[in-house]
Amino acid sequence: MAYLPDWDGHLPYLLERTQRSQIDEVLNSYKYGFTNSDQNKASPQTLTLSVKYLFLGLIDWHQNHKVESIKELAFISAKFQRMYYLCRPDASLAYGTFRAFTALLSDNPEIIHWFAWHVIPCLTGPKGRPPHYLQPNKLQFHTFNCHLAMMKELDWLGERSEQALAGNVKYKAGKSYLHDFLFFKALAEGNKQLMEDNIHALLKGRVAYTRNNENGMTAQSKVISTWGFMLAKMAYLNGYELDIDSPWVPQEWLPVKPLESYPVDIDFVSDFDLFTPFKGESAYFKNAQDFSPIHPLKPQPNIREWVEDVVRAYP
Template sequence: MKPTLINDKMVARLQHCDNRVNSDFNSPEELAEMCEKIESQANPDHSVTLISLLSSYLEAKAMSHWFHGGDLATFKNLCYNILKLKYISGQPPCNNPRAHSVIGDRLFYLLSDHEPLISWFSQLMYDYEVKYSEPSMANSAGNYSLQLALALQGDIDLLGERAECFIETPPKNWTKRFLVDSQFYLALAKGDEQGMEAAIKELVTPRRLNYRKDWDEGAFTQGLIGTSAIIYSKLAWRYGYEIIVDSPYLPKEWIPVQPLENYEDEFDFMKAFPI
């Protein structure tokens, strides 16, 4: 069933995705040339840039595919490719994982349901943010990505401690916007299904979507979906809580954790990097 676009902002964002996919820059010839340059390994630094461009193209392609009525398996496989491209950036000869930038694509990673790559991602984020691991630093700037890493790694006790610390001593700076995130994580740590659902519902209210759009959303998601609500719905399912909130910004088909039987690489050079 083709998703319903309920307002002009959604229509405009989908058109933006379509334009990116169909641009001359992403023609078959241009894509082939980028892949050839990456495969040659002649300039690893430039390869990182090209890989990032391919990843961005696939993000637009995934959103365009889904919102034009595409199938879930193809969408999920595109999400896998977005994550694998980030993984390849961190391998020789590129050796450039750029952990601080990886978090921006966290939505697509979780939607892939590809466990080996999700495990790599969570460890990468943990290693990058581990300096913020003390619960007393739970209202620091690094808290957001570390909490996600802890949730993915199953460190539920530390996750709950940090969330509780944030709630009890909420910050007064820009990080206060993550209070609802801490409410979700504390509910997850306690197994409070109603609390998790309440936090997810809050994240798809018009007020929250607008307030957090510059942080939560990227060029191909803003106005189409509620990224944090989807991420927390996926996390809840990963812990056995089958929560699906009814919202046009939260495609319910994306939420169950169901890995594909086979994942296919979008570009041939990717096959040289098994995981």
């Protein structure tokens, strides 16, 4: 039997977790903590809110099939996710760039830029040893490649992909990660056919099941291929319009078409500046605040030089 999206089976799960009273309760709790108390203590609520707005987006897509609506809800979800990192800049260590799923879905250029440059969670590693983003057998190496693809740093992306492929890429999800690095290599080389082939390889059978159900993907795992969508979107960001023929990746989501505006009817979210520098301390880095992403209209650092300036504190 073919492995296909199960919207009918997954919809009750989504609806049960998006009751208005639930969302209002979490919103009120977070707003009080964010505006009157310790933002660090309040910030975990933003992850709950981020997921709930992703749920709302998926429900709206299934019921109404309006690209504009899911982009708006995805932007709110992504902004809550970004707010979480205000006081916890290195959170989500090693869990991959699925954190940028809703940012990419929103097509909002500023929030995509922010998540592209939020590389600090990748830079871990014991002092005196090569950091994890430079070790092909670590998940942070894969994650950092995703950041490079979103930044359009294709020369370094190609070098690193060759390095990973030469080492046979061993991760907990097994050989399926080979397709990611083959995709990255094809992206760096501009080989559209190989990009499509390796994305399609992630959308079938056991490979699709394994990759759809990685940590942090519960919201969409039964109906959307997180990695299939994200890799395809990275290709579109770099100017390659792929033909992805799969129910796991809505083709309508792939063209890069930002909305004219992204309305947010939650005052403290609307007022939050995406490029507010990090405020929190880090157990892993002595200078985490130096790695706050910079507004795209301002001069950007050289990524190769920038990441070398991190001062690791973890023993």
